[in-house]
Each structure stands twice: as structure tokens, then as C-alpha cells.
Amino acid sequence: MSDGATASDSPFIKGRNARLYGKQRESCPYAEGSEDRAAWIQAFDEAADDRPETETGTIDPQAAAKP
Secondary structure (H helix, E strand, C coil), rough: CCCCCCCCHHHHHHHHHHCCCCHHHHHHHCCCCCCCHHHHHHHHHHHHHCCHHHHHCCHHHHHHHHC
């Protein structure tokens, strides 16, 4: 990420948000073969997963269990 960028600027977060907001997988704005595209597609696909976050590895189960 560049200076001043936030987590929401990352291709991964953008891919997840695209799925959650009903966009199509083909709407990925990143070039074929790029690392950004791979991250966007991965997040887009994972957002469709019905498993709880603790099973997909998107949250730390030990951190979630702390009071």
C-alpha cells in the first residue's frame, strides 16, 4: 500500500466488499495475472463461503475467545 492508504484500499478488502454488495466476479478491476487481481478474486470467493469466520481463518479463534 502507498503512503496514506488504508486497509479498505487493499484489493483484498475491495474484493470482499464487491461480493457483499452484489457485484459480479468479472467486475474485478485489476489486470489478469497481477497479485492485486489474485487477492481481489480470493476475497470475492471467500465472501461467498457460508462457513463461520472461525472456520475460514478470517479471524483468530483464540483472539475471539478472549473476554
